[in-house]
Amino acid sequence: MLEKIVEASIRHRWLVLIAVLGVCVLGIYNFKRLSIDAVPDITNVQIQINTEAAGYTPLEVEQRITFPVETSLAGIPKLDYTRSISRYGLSQVTVVFEEDTDIYFARQLLAERLSEIKSEIPEGIEPMMGPIATGLGEIYMYTVEAEDGALKDDGTKYTPMDLLTIQEWVIMPQLRNLKGVIEINTIGGYEQQYHVMPYPEQLLSYDLTISDLIEALEHNNNNVGAGYIEKYGEQYLVRVPGQVKDIPDIQNIIIAKRGEVTIRVGDVADVALGSPLRTGAATQNGKEVVLGTAMMLMGENSQEVAQRVAAKLEIVNDSLPEGVHATAVYDRTSLVDRTIKTVEKNLVEGALLVVVILFLLLGNLRAALITALVIPIAMLMTITGMVENKVSGNLMSLGALDFGLIVDGAVIIIENCLRRFGMEQHRLGRLMTKEERFSLAAKATTEVITPSIFGILIITIVYIPIFSLTGVEGKMFHPMAFTVVVALLSALVLSLTFVPAAVATFITGKVHEEENKVISGAKKAYEPLLKWSLRHPAIVIFTALVLVVISLFGASRMGAEFIPSLDEGDIALHAMRIPGTSMTQSTQMQHEVEKTVLTFDEVKTVFSKIGTPEVATDPMPPNVADTFVMLKPRDEWPDPSLAKAELVERMEQALEKLPGNNYEFTQPIQMRFNELISGVRSDLAVKLYGDDLDQLLKTAQEIEAAVKKVEGAADVKVEQTSGLPTLSILPDRKRLDLYGLNIADVQDVVQIAMGGREAGQVFEGDRRFDLVVRLPEKLRTDIKSLEMLPIPLPGAEQEGADETPDYVPLKEVADLDIAYGHAQISRENGKRRIFVTSNVRGRDLASFVTDVQSVVREKVDIPAGYWAARLSSLYPLSSV
Numbered sequence: 001m002l003e004k005i006v007e008a009s010i011r012h013r014w015l016v017l018i019a020v021l022g023v024c025v026l027g028i029y030n031f032k033r034l035s036i037d038a039v040p041d042i043t044n045v046q047i048q049i050n051t052e053a054a055g056y057t058p059l060e061v062e063q064r065i066t067f068p069v070e071t072s073l074a075g076i077p078k079l080d081y082t083r084s085i086s087r088y089g090l091s092q093v094t095v096v097f098e099e100d101t102d103i104y105f106a107r108q109l110l111a112e113r114l115s116e117i118k119s120e121i122p123e124g125i126e127p128m129m130g131p132i133a134t135g136l137g138e139i140y141m142y143t144v145e146a147e148d149g150a151l152k153d154d155g156t157k158y159t160p161m162d163l164l165t166i167q168e169w170v171i172m173p174q175l176r177n178l179k180g181v182i183e184i185n186t187i188g189g190y191e192q193q194y195h196v197m198p199y200p201e202q203l204l205s206y207d208l209t210i211s212d213l214i215e216a217l218e219h220n221n222n223n224v225g226a227g228y229i230e231k232y233g234e235q236y237l238v239r240v241p242g243q244v245k246d247i248p249d250i251q252n253i254i255i256a257k258r259g260e261v262t263i264r265v266g267d268v269a270d271v272a273l274g275s276p277l278r279t280g281a282a283t284q285n286g287k288e289v290v291l292g293t294a295m296m297l298m299g300e301n302s303q304e305v306a307q308r309v310a311a312k313l314e315i316v317n318d319s320l321p322e323g324v325h326a327t328a329v330y331d332r333t334s335l336v337d338r339t340i341k342t343v344e345k346n347l348v349e350g351a352l353l354v355v356v357i358l359f360l361l362l363g364n365l366r367a368a369l370i371t372a373l374v375i376p377i378a379m380l381m382t383i384t385g386m387v388e389n390k391v392s393g394n395l396m397s398l399g400a401l402d403f404g405l406i407v408d409g410a411v412i413i414i415e416n417c418l419r420r421f422g423m424e425q426h427r428l429g430r431l432m433t434k435e436e437r438f439s440l441a442a443k444a445t446t447e448v449i450t451p452s453i454f455g456i457l458i459i460t461i462v463y464i465p466i467f468s469l470t471g472v473e474g475k476m477f478h479p480m481a482f483t484v485v486v487a488l489l490s491a492l493v494l495s496l497t498f499v500p501a502a503v504a505t506f507i508t509g510k511v512h513e514e515e516n517k518v519i520s521g522a523k524k525a526y527e528p529l530l531k532w533s534l535r536h537p538a539i540v541i542f543t544a545l546v547l548v549v550i551s552l553f554g555a556s557r558m559g560a561e562f563i564p565s566l567d568e569g570d571i572a573l574h575a576m577r578i579p580g581t582s583m584t585q586s587t588q589m590q591h592e593v594e595k596t597v598l599t600f601d602e603v604k605t606v607f608s609k610i611g612t613p614e615v616a617t618d619p620m621p622p623n624v625a626d627t628f629v630m631l632k633p634r635d636e637w638p639d640p641s642l643a644k645a646e647l648v649e650r651m652e653q654a655l656e657k658l659p660g661n662n663y664e665f666t667q668p669i670q671m672r673f674n675e676l677i678s679g680v681r682s683d684l685a686v687k688l689y690g691d692d693l694d695q696l697l698k699t700a701q702e703i704e705a706a707v708k709k710v711e712g713a714a715d716v717k718v719e720q721t722s723g724l725p726t727l728s729i730l731p732d733r734k735r736l737d738l739y740g741l742n743i744a745d746v747q748d749v750v751q752i753a754m755g756g757r758e759a760g761q762v763f764e765g766d767r768r769f770d771l772v773v774r775l776p777e778k779l780r781t782d783i784k785s786l787e788m789l790p791i792p793l794p795g796a797e798q799e800g801a802d803e804t805p806d807y808v809p810l811k812e813v814a815d816l817d818i819a820y821g822h823a824q825i826s827r828e829n830g831k832r833r834i835f836v837t838s839n840v841r842g843r844d845l846a847s848f849v850t851d852v853q854s855v856v857r858e859k860v861d862i863p864a865g866y867w868a869a870r871l872s873s874l875y876p877l878s879s880v
Contacts, residue, residue: 002453006445006500010438013501020377020498027380034383035301035392038332038339038568041136042475042673044080045101047110048130050616051091053122055755057726062086062825065121069093070830072117076109083828085619088724089279090612091127092619099470103132103298130617131183133295135673139302140294140309141330141628143284143607144171144189150323158324161275163290164189169767171326174316175294180305182297187613188282189290192769194250194762195274197776200790202268207806208255209792210752213269214773216255217759220244221771244762247271250771270776276756279622280611281587284329286595288587291609292326295617299390306333329607330628330668335568339395346399351375354403360518367414370502374410374494375403381490382483389482397479405459406487409452409495413445417503420444425510441504449496456492460485571648572671573597573627573655574664575608579723579823581623581660586610589660590625596654597629602647604632618672621823623720628668645841664715664839682715682837683845686856689833690866693822696834697721699862703836706859710851712843719835724823727783731814739808740794746814749791754780787811 009016051065066086070093073082078101084093097106107129114127121127131137144167146158164186172184198213226238244250251266265271282291294309296302310331317325354375359368379401383393391397420440424432432440466481467474533540575593577586587610594606610625612618620626629651634640648665655663664682686703690696700718708716729750731743751757756774779785790807826833840848862868 002449002496003442003446005496006449007442009497009501010442010504013505016497016501017505020494023384024377024380027377027384030384030387031380033387035387035390036303036336036340037136037301037392037394038335039136039394039669040392040396040476040479041134042472043135044471045097045099045103045106047095047097047103047107048617049091049093049095049110049114049127050130050619051121051125051127052089052616053091053125054089055751056089058086058088058724058822058825061089061091062827065091065125065127066093066825066827068117068120069114069127070827072113072120073110076113078106081829084826086825086827087619087621087823090616090619092616099474107132131295131615132298133182133617134298136302136332136669137182137295137298138293138330138668138672139296139306139332140328141607142292142294142313142326142328143282144290144292144324144326145284147323147325150321152321159190160188160288160290161190161192161273163324165192165767166320166324167290167292170319171292171316174319175292175309175312178294178305178308178312180297180300180308181294183295183615185293185295185613185615185617187280187291187293187609187611188288190275190278193274193276194247194271194769194771195756196250196265196269196271196759196771196773197274198269198773199776199779200788204790204807206256206258206263206268208263208268210749210773211792212255213265214752214757214759216253216265217250217771217773220253221760221762244760244771245764246762247273250762269773274772276770276772278583278611280609280613280620281583282607282609283587283590283594284607285598285605286591289607291329291607293613301392302332303336306331306336329605329630330570335669338569340393340398342395342399350403354407366506367418367503370499370506371407371410371414373502374407374491374499377494377498378406378487378490381493382487385486385490386483391479391482394479396476397483400480400484401487402484405456405484406491409456409491410499412448412452412455413495413499414503416448417441417444417500417507420447421507431508431510437508438504441500441507445500445503452495453492456488456495460488567644568667568669570631570668571629571644571651572666572668573629573651574666574671575625575627576662576664576717576720577623577660579621579623579720580725580820583611583622586622586625589658590627592658593625593627593655593661596658597627597651599654600647600651602631602637602642604630606630621720626671662715662717664717664837666839680835680837683840684838684849684852685835686838686852686868687828687833687835688862688866688868689828689831690863691832693721693825693832693834695863695866696832699860699866700834700836702860703856703868706855707836707838707852710838710848710855712840712848713852714839714841716836716838719824719826719837721824721826721834722820722822724821726819726821728817728819729810729814730817735813739813741791741808741813745794746791746810749789750810753789754786783816787816 049069051061051069053061053065056064066084069091070082070084073079073093073095076095078098080096080098082093082095084091095106095110110129114129117127144163146163150158152158152162167186167189168191172186175181176184196213196217198210203209203213220242221244222242224240224242226240228235228237230236244253250271251264253265255263255265255268257263282289284291294305296305310328310333313326313328320326351372355368355372359365382401385391386393386397417440420443421432421437424436424440463481463485466477469477573593575590577589581589590608590610594608597603597606606627606629608625608627609618609620611620611622618626652663652665655661666682686707688696688700688703690699697718704716704718707713729746731746733743736743736746752773753775756772758770759773760771761768762771774780775785775789787810789810791810791813792807826835838852856868860868
């Protein structure tokens with residue numbers, strides 16, 4: 001069979017060469033379609049379900065939203081597990097499916113289940129699925145900022161509210177429609193709203209309630225159509241415009257009339273631009289900015305999408321007001337380019353080295369070139385296979401190629417052909433005819449094709465077990481194994497077809513059969529050693545056994561890592577403050593962190609995300625900030641030889657001088673991978689499961705103390721689950737009964753006054769802004785004023801004065817209490833859990849895990865009904 005293939009290839013040599021040329025053209029075409037990234041996307045198949053619940057405490061979020069959502073997901077096909085977090089005003093349930101589950105099929109299943117549970121969760125609350133993106137989805141980040149001295153048309157400076165408005169209504173509409181972009185996420189700035197802020201005493205003086213004010217706003221902010229009329233052959237639309245356009249329009253809305261007195265909104269309330277209680281902020285180089293993140297659709301080419309966003313952003317800048325610009329601060333293309341440049345450098349140098357060695361060993365330039373051609377042709381065939389099987393080109397897939405293995409079979413065939421050609425020419429005493437050359441090329445190839453194929457197949461079989469890996473391991477190593485196997489099989493096909501055809505066609509003229517100087521020199525050095533080894537077999541065998549024993553002993557003491565961390569070139573810094581830290585305070589503290597980081601000459605820029613962005617793909621409380629430290633090129637460092645680990649250590653020492661902060665150091669992609677895969681950002685997490693939150697925290701603190709003593713432990717911390725200060729307004733049912741009030745009456749007034757209630761929208765062209773009623777800020781933050789908040793009594797006369805009071809102060813029917821409660825409640829597979837996280841420095845992860853397992857078993861007494869498990873996104877899961 002093999003002989004017939006070889007003979008047919010030589011007989012139809014030009015067809016073979018044309019076919020190879022066609023394969024090369026196809027490979028070049030597919031090279032432009034090849035998805036390029038820095039590392040394989042190891043994110044599991046997961047969907048985030050985010051639910052906003054303004055005003056709900058973490059415990060209420062868990063009870064009323066998270067638990068019903070988790071329960072409704074039971075029994076979904078291909079469900080692997082769920083995990084969730086419940087924070088103030090936010091529930092996030094992460095649903096992880098089995099590998100190879102179609103993401104759109106999974107989202108359809110979730111959509112059906114979520115539509116069924118609407119009756120089980122509070123009215124008005126809507127669970128939403130997150131964008132179709134992965135851990136590598138955040139490919140491009142940019143800031144929107146105004147230059148110093150830049151002024152608006154009215155002569156005032158740009159505020160963070162103006163910048164966010166520009167981001168939402170000018171920049172985002174142009175970017176979100178780009179091919180491959182699934183979402184533009186925003187954090188920072190202040191969302192523009194129109195706030196109507198009534199003063200309770202003024203409402204009382206006119207016998208009005210907040211409900212009267214809301215009703216007036218809702219009923220006086222509409223455009224009404226009344227059909228059309230026909231006149232003189234034309235059709236006239238009939239409409240009655242009544243929408244408010246600006247602040248004076250809102251102030252002039254009539255609430256009520258008391259005799260001859262008309263009471264307008266402006267008489268009882270301040271009207272001004274304001275913003276809702278924000279959940280996130282962004283800073284850069286010590287000042288507040290607006291940060292936008294372009295998120296890539298799952299399965300797209302990150303390099304191409306990032307380039308599209310960058311190109312579009314240049315066009316977008318032309319449409320921005322003078323003095324305002326959007327500037328890139330993180331571009332995945334830079335990392336991809338650095339990684340691919342490294343791979344290209346290694347591949348080119350390897351190919352050139354192989355060509356040089358082939359020429360030195362074969363002693364024939366044409367033979368060396370034919371052998372060397374196998375490398376690019378096999379590469380192009382491999383790229384076609386990668387594109388068709390949706391394997392991306394990255395450090396793992398392309399970096400694993402070994403050109404020595406690829407040309408192994410071709411070298412054997414060509415070397416034997418040259419030997420036989422030389423011997424035959426010497427025997428004949430003349431050059432061979434074409435037919436003689438073709439026949440001898442087929443015979444020479446057939447002689448060595450079997451060992452050549454065996455060599456390639458043996459190497460290929462070694463990679464086959466890798467395809468049995470699943471989960472994170474499979475996603476990491478499958479691209480490598482696929483690329484190598486396809487490259488070897490491509491080389492095998494070329495060895496059977498292209499190589500003999502090319503040899504028969506192009507190796508003409510006189511061929512020397514004598515050995516070249518390189519081979520002769522190698523034999524002179526090797527032959528004496530071989531003869532000595534044959535004369536002293538016992539010594540050789542004993543020495544080999546000793547080396548094996550020494551190697552086994554050394555191997556037993558080696559550390560183990562799942563995979564070495566890719567140096568992304570930048571640093572991600574996780575800054576944490578005590579729970580309950582306000583957004584304003586956290587932002588001010590972050591300014592100091594960034595200014596300290598900027599004192600290092602190696603730093604180009606630093607920017608941060610504090611709290612939760614608009615789309616809660618990465619929900620964090622206000623006391624937590626993700627800081628991205630973008631470094632200069634190494635040749636611009638004061639000391640280019642400085643190790644990155646040492647730079648991190650120096651930063652950590654400098655930052656520890658700032659009070660009130662704890663830190664974790666990692667890298668941008670690594671941090672996102674860790675969080676999405678395991679729910680934590682660190683190298684290792686010890687997860688503790690149980691029911692009682694206080695007992696969980698107590699045991700977790702014992703685990704933390706034990707882990708800190710393990711060599712190599714860094715940034716050891718317990719998940720922040722408590723310490724959130726809460727002002728509770730506790731209605732007294734007995735006092736409520738005396739006044740004929742219900743708890744809902746108190747809740748409704750307090751909710752409107754403190755949290756605000758939407759009473760319509762104000763339109764400015766295609767822009768729209770909410771119209772919100774809430775107390776003035778100085779009253780919202782004053783507990784004494786809150787105590788005097790008037791609660792309308794049922795059946796009170798609102799049209800005039802009488803002897804019966806119409807209102808009762810809040811403090812008469814409720815007690816105000818400040819206490820510290822839960823900041824976050826985490827769950828996994830329907831069970832509450834808390835984790836202790838740790839990074840590893842100065843040693844391997846595997847031995848560190850072993851030591852952690854031992855110390856937890858020995859030093860920590862885990863109560864009955866509670867259990868711990870160790871999880872790391874970079875190492876397989878096992879029990880502690």
